[in-house]
Amino acid sequence: MSLNVSLLLDSQLALGEVKPALDVIVADPRLRDRYTVYGLVGDVLRGNSTPDDGFSTRIFERMRREGVRIEKDFDPSKDG
């Protein structure tokens, strides 16, 4: 199944495979971690090393804390 993590990261899954693969990955902490670590490996190989100390997690925590929702008429390209 980790193969699908690698394929999802590289956009190699067929359209119909994306949702089933995503559901399996998000439900499994080990696979979710692999998704981050595989991306980290690529960054390190390109010379962008980082400890990845919860950068994305802090984004999700803030979104939950602020109750961020999709807004029908919000245009993100306008000045914030």
Added chain:
Amino acid sequence: MADTVQDAELVRLAQAGDAKAFEALVVKYQRRIARHVARYVKAAGDVEDVVQETFIRAYRGLASFRGDSAFYSWLYRIATNTALTHLQREPGEVLLGDDAPEERADAFEPGVSDAEDPERTLFAKQIAEAVQRALAKLQPELAEALMLYEVDGKPYAEIAGMLGIPIGTVRTRIFRAREFIARRLEPVLEPQRPRRW
């Protein structure tokens, strides 16, 4: 093209209420967006704030994403606007045209508050060294496929043509290379595992 199609599918899932689909996009693009923002914004803490704001604005405006362009291009534009807005509000910041914004961006590492945090800097160095050690032990054909993809930026199909192998073999070689390295990184990364997605 593959990125465009699959990202559009993840956006479609997110628009339909699957927040995890959006999280997968955040994890995928967070560092690229951070490096872009660092071209405009100087302080590492401010970069993180702008990146957070970028993804929040993207999520709020997800309904307006029609798939006319690649998701990353759309995100990139939002990040640019968000960074410029930040600069207007922070007169102490350095605007574009600063001496070496490219170098500043290259030096930026998400979550690393520059040299003032030696522990994080050391940890990043340990990760880089562990990846290099693993790479040195990797089967050459696996390392070749991974480097062509990650460093040279070659698409899977082109790698298949260059190496004279089926694209399915490219997929498995890149996966096996990543997994080999990931396993050897586990002891180094374990302390921060609970903080990752």
